[in-house]
Amino acid sequence: xxxxxxxxxxxxxxxxxxxxxxxxxxxxxxxxxxxxxxxxxxxxxxxxxxxxxxxxxxxxxxxxxxxxxxxxxxxxxxxxxxxxxxxxxxxxxxxxxxxxxxxxxxxxxxxxxxxxxxxxxxxxxxxxxxxxxxxxxxxxxxxxxxxxxxxxxxxxxxxxxxxxxxxxxxxxxxxxxxxxxxxxxxxxxxxxxxxxxxxxxxxxxxxxxxxxxxxxxxxxxxxxxxxxxxxxxxxxxxxxxxxxxxxxxxxxxxxxxxxxxxxxxxxxxxxxxxxxxxxxxxxxxxxxxxxxxxxxxxxxxxxxxxxxxxxxxxxxxxxxxxxxxxxxxxxxxxxxxxxxxxxxxxxxxxxxxxxxxxxxxxxxxxxxxxxxxxxxxxxxxxxxxxxxxxxxxxxxxxxxxxxxxxxxxxxxxxxxxxxxxxxxxxxxxxxxxxxxxxxxxxxxxxxxxxxxxxxxxxxxxxxxxxxxxxxxxxxxxxxxxxxxxxxxxxxxxxxxxxxxxxxxxxxxxxxxxxxxxxxxxxxxxxxxxxxxxxxxxxxxxxxxxxxxxxxxxxxxxxxxxxxxxxxxxxxxxxxxxxxxxxxxxxxxxxxxxxxxxxxxxxxxxxxxxxxxxxxxxxxxxxxxxxxxxxxxxxxxxxx
Ligand code: PRX
Numbered sequence: 001x002x003x004x005x006x007x008x009x010x011x012x013x014x015x016x017x018x019x020x021x022x023x024x025x026x027x028x029x030x031x032x033x034x035x036x037x038x039x040x041x042x043x044x045x046x047x048x049x050x051x052x053x054x055x056x057x058x059x060x061x062x063x064x065x066x067x068x069x070x071x072x073x074x075x076x077x078x079x080x081x082x083x084x085x086x087x088x089x090x091x092x093x094x095x096x097x098x099x100x101x102x103x104x105x106x107x108x109x110x111x112x113x114x115x116x117x118x119x120x121x122x123x124x125x126x127x128x129x130x131x132x133x134x135x136x137x138x139x140x141x142x143x144x145x146x147x148x149x150x151x152x153x154x155x156x157x158x159x160x161x162x163x164x165x166x167x168x169x170x171x172x173x174x175x176x177x178x179x180x181x182x183x184x185x186x187x188x189x190x191x192x193x194x195x196x197x198x199x200x201x202x203x204x205x206x207x208x209x210x211x212x213x214x215x216x217x218x219x220x221x222x223x224x225x226x227x228x229x230x231x232x233x234x235x236x237x238x239x240x241x242x243x244x245x246x247x248x249x250x251x252x253x254x255x256x257x258x259x260x261x262x263x264x265x266x267x268x269x270x271x272x273x274x275x276x277x278x279x280x281x282x283x284x285x286x287x288x289x290x291x292x293x294x295x296x297x298x299x300x301x302x303x304x305x306x307x308x309x310x311x312x313x314x315x316x317x318x319x320x321x322x323x324x325x326x327x328x329x330x331x332x333x334x335x336x337x338x339x340x341x342x343x344x345x346x347x348x349x350x351x352x353x354x355x356x357x358x359x360x361x362x363x364x365x366x367x368x369x370x371x372x373x374x375x376x377x378x379x380x381x382x383x384x385x386x387x388x389x390x391x392x393x394x395x396x397x398x399x400x401x402x403x404x405x406x407x408x409x410x411x412x413x414x415x416x417x418x419x420x421x422x423x424x425x426x427x428x429x430x431x432x433x434x435x436x437x438x439x440x441x442x443x444x445x446x447x448x449x450x451x452x453x454x455x456x457x458x459x460x461x462x463x464x465x466x467x468x469x470x471x472x473x474x475x476x477x478x479x480x481x482x483x484x485x486x487x488x489x490x491x492x493x494x495x496x497x498x499x500x501x502x503x504x505x506x507x508x509x510x511x512x513x514x515x516x517x518x519x520x521x522x523x524x525x526x527x528x529x530x531x532x533x534x535x536x537x538x539x540x541x542x543x544x545x546x547x548x549x550x551x552x553x554x555x556x557x558x559x560x561x562x563x564x565x566x567x568x569x570x571x572x573x574x575x576x577x578x579x580x581x582x583x584x585x586x587x588x589x590x591x592x593x594x595x596x597x598x599x600x601x602x603x604x605x606x607x608x609x610x611x612x613x614x615x616x617x618x619x620x621x622x623x624x625x626x627x628x629x630x631x632x633x634x635x636x637x638x639x
Contacts, residue, residue, distance in 0.1 A: 100117055305358045
């Protein structure tokens, strides 16, 4: 298909893209099986999930599929015993997968590491034994603050294997953000690296950990440091230990802890509408069922696939679809350490060609960034091994969709636009390879998931009309609670419409029942696919001595989807000699408070912010003014 023609068509009509007949014939789930699954799920969704659970190994089967007696604290596969690591690793050692590549890793300078399932298994066991030697016990929290290295996979699995809980903190977060998360999780161990390569430079990661640990964090006994980069690293006596030294003497065999289905597997912090991030809790049993089923069906995993999800393991996408999902289905997962434009804009296509990647799953912001450099970069490479593409993190605009489809997917590879969240654990609304696609729509809820779009009273809205996205039935990989804050869990997700999960997104359904996600309905921004609360940015701003009050809004951006703009009231008496200098200082202040993910694009000084009579900042008004839109209802405005 010719791109320009397709683009014009998309702007004026809703086009439908049909999968190639060959893909449909060979799909793991063919149209008839899909129809049967939908029928079963709508008649008896617990039976549907029970069937999905039977594809995994359990030490003991469940007595009950779902216990909803204490809703919304749902429990799945009650009474069952399992461990996700048994399914991701141990069971493959008994099959032909033993000597298959589990992981292909490429460093930014071009070095590579490949681990078979057996090699990964042994590395995990060594670290698991070492953690036990350090006194880590079932239920203890271990914080991982690591760049994309093979050891991040090893560490996640080792922690889970012995029944401890991992809490990953993305390596782009600041020392303060890391400290807050370590403190909240009361972590015993931190695993990190000395540094890593990003955009031709070395990032000194260990220094951030040292900075985080100077203040508080009394729970931390040991910091394990992976050696990656040539960077001077100070090791604190009695606290810090090199990873290599730690595992060298350990045996490559370690029993896998028998966990209750509902035991905590990991804790992952995500931004919410208050300044304090939410510790999202996932458990072994339900999470493994949701992730395994969704990956196998949506990305149609075949024994010969090489699967590359470009997400960092520090986000939920990395947890579910770089690490646990690919390993559970026994495929080969790919990780790349560095920057996508290093040394030039074809790095990703070069990787696809060299390893013969068959499935490529990425984010719209990255597609838009690469699109800017033109189609000559993908054209330089043989991308013919690709069979399926995927997108996640934000709505994909049709222009980016068509560019991706045409230039990367040869107008043959369907794009799986997967809608889901840290909270949902696995895909919720997504096509399968057999689905008719409409660019920009995540299509329909997967079998077993009942999603809808409702008005403010919880009533379904007619096709074409916008409303709030809800999930009407619990699902196995759902979050169980917010760490140490069950009240906030209830309030955030279940209070607005009792019995329905409130996703926090605005969406509409069309006449065909296709879902079109439009963005967040709350004060959470989605910058380049990363969630960040306006409240977090605002509290970082007011922590600066010049700032009295701040309001942050999201404004559209061509590449990042959305960027943050701040309105700031300065402290009375604060002398501004050079406003531009102050703006630069405030931006870098926020960055040092929250890390490089927290980018404020522009700052405007104000004397006053629009507020309700009860004193809440009306960001909606600032946004409307900024975008030149109707201001709407101002009846609650202070004056
Ligand atoms: O607004 C939706 C958007 O990302 C939010 C979830 O963010 P997070 O928990 O960080 O997880 C991101 C990766 C799963 C959602 O509430 N979002 C995610 N996927 C899509 C999306 N918006 C539109 N289309 C998607 N495919």
